[in-house]
Amino acid sequence: MANEVCFRTLEYLKQPWELDEYKSRGGYEVLNHILKNKIEPSEVVETMKTSGLRGRGGAGFPTGLKWSFISRNAPGQKYVVCNSDEGEPGTFKDRDILRYNPHQLIEGMVIAGYAIGATVGYNYIRGEFWEEYERFEAALEQARAAGFLGDNLLGSGFDFQLHSHLGGGAYVCGEETALLESIEGKKGQPRFKPPFPAHFGLYGRPTIINNTESLSSVPVILKEGGEWFKELGVENSGGSKLFSISGNIKNPGVFEVPLGTPFSELFKLVGGMKDGHKLKAVVPGGCSSPVIPGEQMMDLTMDYDAIQNAGSMLGSGAIVIIDDQQCMVKLLDRMSYFYHEESCGQCTPCREGTGWLWRVVNRIENGKGRQEDLDLLESVCGKIAGRTVCALGDAAAMPVRGMLKHFQEEFQYHIDHKKCMVGAGPTKGLG
Amino acid sequence: MNKFMNPLQTRNKEEIFSAEIREDIDRWIAKYPPEWKQSAVMAALRIMQDDNGGWLTTELMDDVAEYLDMSPIHVYEVATFYSMYELKPVGKHKICVCTNIACMINDSDAIVKHLKEKLGIGFGEVTEDGRFSLKEVECLGACGGAPMFQIGRKYYENLTPKVVDSILDGLE
Numbered sequence: 001m002a003n004e005v006c007f008r009t010l011e012y013l014k015q016p017w018e019l020d021e022y023k024s025r026g027g028y029e030v031l032n033h034i035l036k037n038k039i040e041p042s043e044v045v046e047t048m049k050t051s052g053l054r055g056r057g058g059a060g061f062p063t064g065l066k067w068s069f070i071s072r073n074a075p076g077q078k079y080v081v082c083n084s085d086e087g088e089p090g091t092f093k094d095r096d097i098l099r100y101n102p103h104q105l106i107e108g109m110v111i112a113g114y115a116i117g118a119t120v121g122y123n124y125i126r127g128e129f130w131e132e133y134e135r136f137e138a139a140l141e142q143a144r145a146a147g148f149l150g151d152n153l154l155g156s157g158f159d160f161q162l163h164s165h166l167g168g169g170a171y172v173c174g175e176e177t178a179l180l181e182s183i184e185g186k187k188g189q190p191r192f193k194p195p196f197p198a199h200f201g202l203y204g205r206p207t208i209i210n211n212t213e214s215l216s217s218v219p220v221i222l223k224e225g226g227e228w229f230k231e232l233g234v235e236n237s238g239g240s241k242l243f244s245i246s247g248n249i250k251n252p253g254v255f256e257v258p259l260g261t262p263f264s265e266l267f268k269l270v271g272g273m274k275d276g277h278k279l280k281a282v283v284p285g286g287c288s289s290p291v292i293p294g295e296q297m298m299d300l301t302m303d304y305d306a307i308q309n310a311g312s313m314l315g316s317g318a319i320v321i322i323d324d325q326q327c328m329v330k331l332l333d334r335m336s337y338f339y340h341e342e343s344c345g346q347c348t349p350c351r352e353g354t355g356w357l358w359r360v361v362n363r364i365e366n367g368k369g370r371q372e373d374l375d376l377l378e379s380v381c382g383k384i385a386g387r388t389v390c391a392l393g394d395a396a397a398m399p400v401r402g403m404l405k406h407f408q409e410e411f412q413y414h415i416d417h418k419k420c421m422v423g424a425g426p427t428k429g430l431g
Numbered sequence: 432m433n434k435f436m437n438p439l440q441t442r443n444k445e446e447i448f449s450a451e452i453r454e455d456i457d458r459w460i461a462k463y464p465p466e467w468k469q470s471a472v473m474a475a476l477r478i479m480q481d482d483n484g485g486w487l488t489t490e491l492m493d494d495v496a497e498y499l500d501m502s503p504i505h506v507y508e509v510a511t512f513y514s515m516y517e518l519k520p521v522g523k524h525k526i527c528v529c530t531n532i533a534c535m536i537n538d539s540d541a542i543v544k545h546l547k548e549k550l551g552i553g554f555g556e557v558t559e560d561g562r563f564s565l566k567e568v569e570c571l572g573a574c575g576g577a578p579m580f581q582i583g584r585k586y587y588e589n590l591t592p593k594v595v596d597s598i599l600d601g602l603e
């Protein structure tokens with residue numbers, strides 16, 4: 001079983017992003033049904049709850065529950081915002097939705113608007129995704145012309161306008177409240193929570209913000225039913241999921257499989273390691289998720305609980321597969337540089353701490369490490385994690401802890417011998 | 432002199448930008464609530480940057496501020512926060528090379544080395560003829576095609592030094 005939700009139309013259609021083709025596989029039928037039959041919005045939210053869909057942006061918060069925090073009848077403007085900022089290193093699935101199935105996202109967003117009583121939506125697309133933005137804009141035009149967006153949709157009296165907003169290059173804008181600030185024309189610095197966006201969101205109005213994959217799943221969930229979706233997956237991890245799989249493998253790409261699929265099966269799907277090298281380690285859920293040794297990974301299933309019990313996170317479903325030619329110190333050096341570069345700077349522990357982490361890992365990588373550095377790294381992590389406005393601080397600490405837990409001997413070797421255990425050589429082109 | 436703070440120097444909107452630019456920016460302004468014109472600041476900065484050969488001058492940022500009824504400092508904050516705005520001249524072709532983890536373990540180092548040697552410049556520099564500039568960027572969300580870079584608006588994936596040569600040779 002594969003390609004049942006977000007990639008549902010892809011294998012049947014030549015140009016699945018075109019409205020006519022999308023409609024030929026049942027596209028916009030769910031929206032049509034909801035509007036024509038004036039389905040109770042609360043019923044839509046209930047189905048979403050039943051489905052067990054957990055937010056695909058990384059945090060895994062139940063989507064139906066999030067929607068139920070907004071009272072549909074509260075007066076005034078409400079918003080639906082889609083998070084297509086896709087910046088977590090290793091993640092490249094939302095790009096494929098925007099490119100290949102934009103209408104399903106649009107349909108999902110209109111239904112979300114109907115469910116919470118919002119008449120305006122924004123899709124925040126990362127600024128570098130220009131080609132994807134153009135594809136999405138073209139889909140918006142088609143949807144408007146066909147009456148799926150605009151005023152009085154299909155004669156139902158329900159209005160929904162949808163616009164795209166382009167980012168400007170900032171990982172932190174993927175954090176939901178930074179994203180809202182960014183739409184408001186400000187620098188993307190996360191807000192303190194609470195209040196949560198459901199109460200004080202875009203322009204201070206009640207807002208739901210969901211990932212591209214979460215919202216694209218909506219039409220299929222409502223078509224097939226919440227139970228159906230839930231049954232695709234396993235306990236606590238309903239549905240199927242897009243996995244972005246990259247690294248030292250033969251056939252990288254985005255694969256949609258049920259949650260709970262064994263990692264070993266995905267490993268087969270991507271053709272195994274390339275160039276005859278051996279599997280060493282796996283980053284299972286994006287750069288921020290702690291690394292897991294390859295052997296252990298081979299026994300795990302890809303669902304929220306299994307990966308969490310192994311000490312990591314399913315996150316955005318971005319799997320980076322690493323071979324035995326790679327130096328883990330160099331890898332962590334690059335990761336730590338990333339968080340240092342992307343910290344928005346408003347919390348001292350994150351702003352200063354990410355710089356500390358990077359400088360210390362970098363000196364170990366470059367043969368200048370000291371024995372006390374390993375404790376120092378742990379101590380800096382402890383001073384960042386849980387002490388910041390947004391989760392970027394935790395995200396910076398987690399990979400450091402994962403590396404020290406599983407690959408401490410490589411760090412020790414660097415400190416003792418001032419060189420790598422493997423042949424990769426010191427980092428170049430950074431700083 | 433801060434034009435925004437001095438009402439005597441406030442120009443008509445028509446005087447700030449050409450009709451074509453205004454049309455482009457106004458299309459963005461229309462997406463947001465009328466009292467939130469400033470939501471269009473990111474788009475306006477991008478439009479002006481593209482119009483100016485890829486980078487923003489203080490005068491252009493001031494113009495954007497005036498056009499959107501924002502204070503200049505607010506616009507500078509936005510322009511300096513996001514990595515895609517350039518405050519110094521860049522090459523006609525801005526090459527943004529990803530060196531983040533998926534690209535790194537697929538030897539983006541070799542791509543970087545090749546580019547630096549071929550063009551004779553480092554990150555943050557422009558070739559003498561103004562044709563190329565190099566920039567190191569964070570993950571661009573195309574890890575399946577690692578190593579990769581972006582030139583202008585286009586992504587190029589599965590790079591090797593040879594592929595890089597043919598891409599650069601094919602640019603005007």
Ligand SMILES: Cc1cc2nc3c(=O)[nH]c(=O)nc-3n(C[C@H](O)[C@H](O)[C@H](O)COP(=O)(O)O)c2cc1C
Binds near residue numbers: 054210390391392
């Ligand atoms: C630093 C940081 C970066 C994030 N980047 C993204 C992102 O690129 N895309 C995304 O959907 N969520 C991202 N998130 C998670 C969002 O804050 C939010 O949880 C998500 O968009 C909610 O949608 P969901 O419930 O459908 O997953 C990020 C969070 C943090 C702390």
Ligand code: SF4
Binds near residue numbers: 350390
């Ligand atoms: S944790 Fe870091 S990125 Fe998040 S708000 Fe604080 S300084 Fe900004």
